[in-house]
Amino acid sequence: MNKRFVWAAVAALALGAAGCASLPGQPTPAELDAQALAMLKASFRDEGIATTKRLEQDLGQQACSAESAPPEGVAKRVEAEALASIKWPAGGQYLGDWREGEKLAQNGRGMTWTDKSAAPAANGANCYNCHQISKEEVSFGTIGPSLYNYGKIRGVKDPADPASAAIVQYTWGKLWNSKAYNACSNMPRFGHAGLLNEEQLRHVMALILDPRSPVNQ
Secondary structure (H helix, E strand, O other), X not given: OXXXXXXXXXXXXXXXXXXXXXXXXXXXXXXXXXXXXXXXXXXXXXXXXXXHHHHOOOHHHHHOOOOOOOOHHHHHHHHHHHHHHOOOOHHHOOOOOHHHHHHHHHOOOOOOOOXXXXXXXXXXXXXXXXXXXXXXXXXXXXXXXXXXXXXXXXXXXXXXXXXXHHHHHHHHHHHHOHXXXXXXOOOOOOOOOOOOOHHHHHHHHHHHHOOOOHHHO
C-alpha cells in the first residue's frame, strides 16, 4: 500500500477524532471509564480460579491507573492504608530457610486458570522475573533493582540484632504490601493479595537477608 496514502488516512482519522472531541454532549472522563470497564468485563469470563473479580480495582490501583501520578494526598492515603494492612510475622520470626526461598524465587507458577487451587502454598514468588538475586542465576529481569548482596550491603549480620530491625521490618512490609512505601509500586503485594503465606514469606526473607544465603556471600 502507498505510504503517502497510509499517512493521509492516519492524519484524517486524527483530525476527525479531534473534531469529535469538541462536539457538545461528548462523554465525560467518568463515563468513558465506565464504558471501558464494561468492555473489559464483557471481554472476560470466570475460568477456574481466575474470575472477573480480578478486574475490580482498589483505591491504590485506581489512583495509579491514570495517565498522571495521583495527587500527594491520595498517594499518602494509599500508603497509610497499605501500611496498616501489613500482618507482621507470628512471634516476630522473620526468617525461614533460604534454600526454600531460592525455590520460591525460581518458581513462577500460580494464580492461572489452569491451577487447581488459589491457595498460597500452590504458588511461587517468581522473584527472578523482575530482579537479579543470585550470581549463579544468569536469567533474570531488570524491572526491579538487583537484590544481590541485599542484606550484606545493608549491614545485616544478625537479623535478630536490634540494629538490623529497621531493614528487616521494612523488607517484610515491602513483600507483604509494597504500596505501603510507594503508592504506585509495581511489585506484587504477596501477603496482602494472598499470593504467598507467612511461611513462604519467611523463606524469601531468608534468601535476601540471611548472612548464610549465597546472595549475601
